Amino acid sequence: xxxxxxxxxxxxxxxxxxxxxxxxxxxxxxxxxxxxxxxxxxxxxxxxxxxxxxxxxxxxxxxxxxxxxxxxxxxxxxxxxxxxxxxxxxxxxxxxxxxxxxxxxxxxxxxxxxxxxxxxxxxxxxxxxxxxxxxxxxxxxxxxxxxxxxxxxxxxxxxxxxxxxxxxxxxxxxxxxxxxxxxxxxxxxxxxxxxxxxxxxxxxxxxxxxxxx
Amino acid sequence: xxxxxxxxxxxxxxxxxxxxxxxxxxxxxxxxxxxxxxxxxxxxxxxxxxxxxxxxxxxxxxxxxxxxxxxxxxxxxxxxxxxxxxxxxxxxxxxxxxxxxxxxxxxxxxxxxxxxxxxxxxxxxxxxxxxxxxxxxxxxxxxxxxxxxxxxxxxxxxxxxxxxxxxxxxxxxxxxxxxxxxxxxxxxxxxxxxxxxxxxxxxxxxxxxxxxx
Amino acid sequence: xxxxxxxxxxxxxxxxxxxxxxxxxxxxxxxxxxxxxxxxxxxxxxxxxxxxxxxxxxxxxxxxxxxxxxxxxxxxxxxxxxxxxxxxxxxxxxxxxxxxxxxxxxxxxxxxxxxxxxxxxxxxxxxxxxxxxxxxxxxxxxxxxxxxxxxxxxxxxxxxxxxxxxxxxxxxxxxxxxxxxxxxxxxxxxxxxxxxxxxxxxxxxxxxxxxxx
Amino acid sequence: xxxxxxxxxxxxxxxxxxxxxxxxxxxxxxxxxxxxxxxxxxxxxxxxxxxxxxxxxxxxxxxxxxxxxxxxxxxxxxxxxxxxxxxxxxxxxxxxxxxxxxxxxxxxxxxxxxxxxxxxxxxxxxxxxxxxxxxxxxxxxxxxxxxxxxxxxxxxxxxxxxxxxxxxxxxxxxxxxxxxxxxxxxxxxxxxxxxxxxxxxxxxxxxxxxxxx
DNA sequence: CATGAATGAGTCTTCATTCAT
DNA sequence: GATGAATGAAGACTCATTCAT
Numbered sequence: 001x002x003x004x005x006x007x008x009x010x011x012x013x014x015x016x017x018x019x020x021x022x023x024x025x026x027x028x029x030x031x032x033x034x035x036x037x038x039x040x041x042x043x044x045x046x047x048x049x050x051x052x053x054x055x056x057x058x059x060x061x062x063x064x065x066x067x068x069x070x071x072x073x074x075x076x077x078x079x080x081x082x083x084x085x086x087x088x089x090x091x092x093x094x095x096x097x098x099x100x101x102x103x104x105x106x107x108x109x110x111x112x113x114x115x116x117x118x119x120x121x122x123x124x125x126x127x128x129x130x131x132x133x134x135x136x137x138x139x140x141x142x143x144x145x146x147x148x149x150x151x152x153x154x155x156x157x158x159x160x161x162x163x164x165x166x167x168x169x170x171x172x173x174x175x176x177x178x179x180x181x182x183x184x185x186x187x188x189x190x191x192x193x194x195x196x197x198x199x200x201x202x203x204x205x206x207x208x209x210x211x212x213x
Numbered sequence: 214x215x216x217x218x219x220x221x222x223x224x225x226x227x228x229x230x231x232x233x234x235x236x237x238x239x240x241x242x243x244x245x246x247x248x249x250x251x252x253x254x255x256x257x258x259x260x261x262x263x264x265x266x267x268x269x270x271x272x273x274x275x276x277x278x279x280x281x282x283x284x285x286x287x288x289x290x291x292x293x294x295x296x297x298x299x300x301x302x303x304x305x306x307x308x309x310x311x312x313x314x315x316x317x318x319x320x321x322x323x324x325x326x327x328x329x330x331x332x333x334x335x336x337x338x339x340x341x342x343x344x345x346x347x348x349x350x351x352x353x354x355x356x357x358x359x360x361x362x363x364x365x366x367x368x369x370x371x372x373x374x375x376x377x378x379x380x381x382x383x384x385x386x387x388x389x390x391x392x393x394x395x396x397x398x399x400x401x402x403x404x405x406x407x408x409x410x411x412x413x414x415x416x417x418x419x420x421x422x423x424x425x426x
Numbered sequence: 427x428x429x430x431x432x433x434x435x436x437x438x439x440x441x442x443x444x445x446x447x448x449x450x451x452x453x454x455x456x457x458x459x460x461x462x463x464x465x466x467x468x469x470x471x472x473x474x475x476x477x478x479x480x481x482x483x484x485x486x487x488x489x490x491x492x493x494x495x496x497x498x499x500x501x502x503x504x505x506x507x508x509x510x511x512x513x514x515x516x517x518x519x520x521x522x523x524x525x526x527x528x529x530x531x532x533x534x535x536x537x538x539x540x541x542x543x544x545x546x547x548x549x550x551x552x553x554x555x556x557x558x559x560x561x562x563x564x565x566x567x568x569x570x571x572x573x574x575x576x577x578x579x580x581x582x583x584x585x586x587x588x589x590x591x592x593x594x595x596x597x598x599x600x601x602x603x604x605x606x607x608x609x610x611x612x613x614x615x616x617x618x619x620x621x622x623x624x625x626x627x628x629x630x631x632x633x634x635x636x637x638x639x
Numbered sequence: 640x641x642x643x644x645x646x647x648x649x650x651x652x653x654x655x656x657x658x659x660x661x662x663x664x665x666x667x668x669x670x671x672x673x674x675x676x677x678x679x680x681x682x683x684x685x686x687x688x689x690x691x692x693x694x695x696x697x698x699x700x701x702x703x704x705x706x707x708x709x710x711x712x713x714x715x716x717x718x719x720x721x722x723x724x725x726x727x728x729x730x731x732x733x734x735x736x737x738x739x740x741x742x743x744x745x746x747x748x749x750x751x752x753x754x755x756x757x758x759x760x761x762x763x764x765x766x767x768x769x770x771x772x773x774x775x776x777x778x779x780x781x782x783x784x785x786x787x788x789x790x791x792x793x794x795x796x797x798x799x800x801x802x803x804x805x806x807x808x809x810x811x812x813x814x815x816x817x818x819x820x821x822x823x824x825x826x827x828x829x830x831x832x833x834x835x836x837x838x839x840x841x842x843x844x845x846x847x848x849x850x851x852x
Numbered sequence: 853c854a855t856g857a858a859t860g861a862g863t864c865t866t867c868a869t870t871c872a873t
Numbered sequence: 874g875a876t877g878a879a880t881g882a883a884g885a886c887t888c889a890t891t892c893a894t
Contacts, residue, residue, distance in 0.1 A: 020326055022237055024235055025237040025324075028886085037858085038860080039860095040859060041859075042886095043886060044856095107324070110319055112234075117386055117390065154401045154405050157383075158405065159372060159406065159409040162376055163371045177333050180363060188364045196368065196372040196410055196413045241867075250875085250876095253870075257874070257875080262869090430878080445751060446751045448746070454864060465864095465865090465881095466881080466882095467878075468865095469864090471878095475865095533661070536746045576817065580824070580827045584802045584831065585832065588802055589798045595749060604792065614789060617790060619798065621838060621842050623835055625838040629834050666888070676855095677854055678855090679856085679890090680853075682891075
């Protein structure tokens with residue numbers, strides 16, 4: 001039940017072109033040309049241009065779900081700075097590999113007329129998973145589960161995910177604009193992210209400790 | 214040299230519609246209709262649909278320049294938590310008032326084919342200003358100007374501006390999605406932002422102090 | 427408030443082409459070409475191909491209403507065979523001048539998925555008018571208004587209007603197929619129609635007369 | 640040489656869909672779907688969409704020929720009103736069973752660009768048969784064959800066949816529109832038709848009788 | 853026979869832009 | 874300034890038909 005060659009090509013090319021010029025500026029003709037299929041074939045596999053986008057999103061969500069369920073180690077249990085940095089960089093790499101779909105998603109979600117916000121769906125998937133880890137960790141450390149869940153969410157979204165997504169999406173242009181190599185940029189961002197975002201987790205944790213009150 | 218009424222109306226409506234559906238999905242007809250002007254009049258004032266966008270961006274940049282030069286107090290010299298919070302909230306309010314143009318800018322800048330990246334221009338304007346403040350502050354405290362400028366930039370952009378921009382752009386949907394009032398959401402974001410982003414500034418500063426080595 | 431030249435031309439050509447090949451087989455391109463207007467201009471004046479048809483129908487109905495209200499002499503009060511024949515022929519001539527729209531209407535109304543049946547609307551308009559004439563006539567002759575209205579309707583539609591419409595629509599081909607001149611054909615049809623359809627009116631009338639019971 | 644199941648299904652479904660939306664608006668895809676055959680199979684059995692229509696017409700004509708030759712009693716020899724009415728109703732029932740193909744035929748024949756007019760072919764078949772009956776009848780009654788053949792044709796087509804066809808094609812909508820049951824409608828139409836159309840036959844016959852002058 | 857995939861040539865409709873007044 | 878009309882060049886989508894297996 002693999003996707004046919006042509007269909008897969010259409011999806012791949014559509015993803016690329018949507019990312020390049022945005023959904024609305026993308027042309028079905030161009031997708032057909034680059035995917036080397038007859039334009040009508042696109043409509044054999046998809047109801048409309050919009051439904052290509054939907055399938056792209058759906059596929060991505062499915063993949064995300066599987067990945068999140070199966071792996072995604074716990075950032076906060078890594079026991080050395082080195083390990084934390086290494087893990088974070090591989091995490092960045094993961095999102096970097098999803099760059100195109102991420103870009104499309106963000107462009108679409110910025111429209112005020114946008115629908116149910118796939119961005120939030122990702123967030124929810126990510127959080128459900130993290131929550132369990134945090135709970136487990138807290139239990140191990142003998143702490144009560146009393147943290148401010150909503151604030152955690154706010155932090156993870158706006159000062160966690162958003163910096164990471166924007167980094168992935170802007171890093172190339174940034175590197176070019178400010179004359180810095182990608183490697184250096186990744187290093188600096190890693191520094192900065194670990195200091196900023198992780199300081200929230202530290203803070204949240206501190207708030208829970210009995211001797212802290 | 215004030216903008217004529219009609220022209221101003223065109224710009225205002227265009228900004229609204231571009232923000233709602235994105236530049237490419239916006240229709241000149243719709244702009245004309247909502248602005249209550251004849252479609253041809255748009256072409257009397259503007260060369261093309263794209264040049265409406267350009268003027269919108271240009272105007273915004275001009276305004277930003279004036280605002281930055283004239284005001285923009287120094288977040289880091291405010292001497293009480295209360296004052297810092299109050300200032301930050303008014304800062305959020307400022308960006309909130311620029312929401313539409315920000316939205317358009319982000320949508321456009323996410324296109325891989327995007328041009329000179331107005332986002333970076335804003336960043337540059339903001340930084341130039343901050344830099345001077347920081348230098349002044351450092352001088353006053355007798356510290357050498359030796360901090361990692363690029364890292365500061367990375368931090369300010371990815372963990373400062375991006376969280377703020379995304380907050381402004383997503384807060385309504387977020388509040389709706391997670392069932393929280395806007396006021397509460399602003400509060401929580403303020404908490405989180407001050408903890409995360411400011412911890413970088415603290416850290417950067419610490420790195421400079423002699424006794425810190 | 428006259429229809430602009432171009433719009434009128436579009437309507438005229440559309441009527442002709444719809445009649446020639448049917449609505450579905452008619453091509454907007456062809457209408458544009460024959461009407462000597464830019465194809466896009468058609469969409470400046472009309473929402474869609476279908477709405478050209480609707481306007482054609484609407485205009486026709488309006489015209490019918492006016493004509494029916496203002497004129498339409500009473501066939502049954504004409505006092506000599508000659509006059510009846512002459513009137514009937516001019517009546518035929520009237521429908522002949524509406525041939526195109528009639529043709530389109532019939533084609534469309536034959537579709538099972540057809541909507542509110544413009545054919546019946548015509549019928550209703552025609553009947554409302556005739557009814558009054560009949561009532562007046564009966565009153566003058568001192569007869570009770572007791573005729574079977576529904577049967578009258580059935581007669582007028584299926585053995586009155588339908589023969590007339592089909593005559594108008596098929597007469598040319600008929601004349602060609604059976605090798606007869608149009609004039610002769612009209613004569614024969616007039617004979618036949620006056621014998622058949624009018625015999626119903628005579629019969630209905632007879633039924634009402636007291637001595638007839 | 641029976642039609643294969645699939646082929647028969649294609650023909651049946653095509654007939655239904657052509658009748659519903661007209662030949663031009665009917666889609667080969669839809670025929671395939673409803674007939675539960677692969678679209679390509681349609682092109683195995685038929686050269687083109689048009690040739691489905693042709694086969695439908697051809698089959699219908701064949702059937703008509705057989706029916707006409709074998710049966711079709713003589714309406715004018717039935718000796719009581721009751722019998723005439725009963726025969727006429729069964730005649731209506733026959734055409735009602737051919738409703739779909741009739742509908743298609745009429746729609747197609749209304750196109751000005753229509754070809755050889757299957758409607759006239761039916762007419763011719765019907766007439767050839769009737770003619771013989773009439774001749775036989777006349778001979779039996781000792782009358783000369785001197786009637787106006789063309790006028791008879793005109794009558795049979797425009798005030799015989801057309802009312803019957805339109806009755807069959809419009810009766811459902813008519814009943815719905817005028818709020819009458821089908822049975823009642825059939826009764827009324829039977830009344831009306833026998834009065835109108837048959838009065839022509841009576842008239843024609845009268846004209847032939849010597850004592851009639 | 854049967855089918856999933858593929859395609860050329862449309863077909864309606866849209867849209868930014870321009871013209872004439 | 875302002876407008877109704879006009880237009881070229883696409884744009885998304887369709888459809889009868891064919892191919893390969």
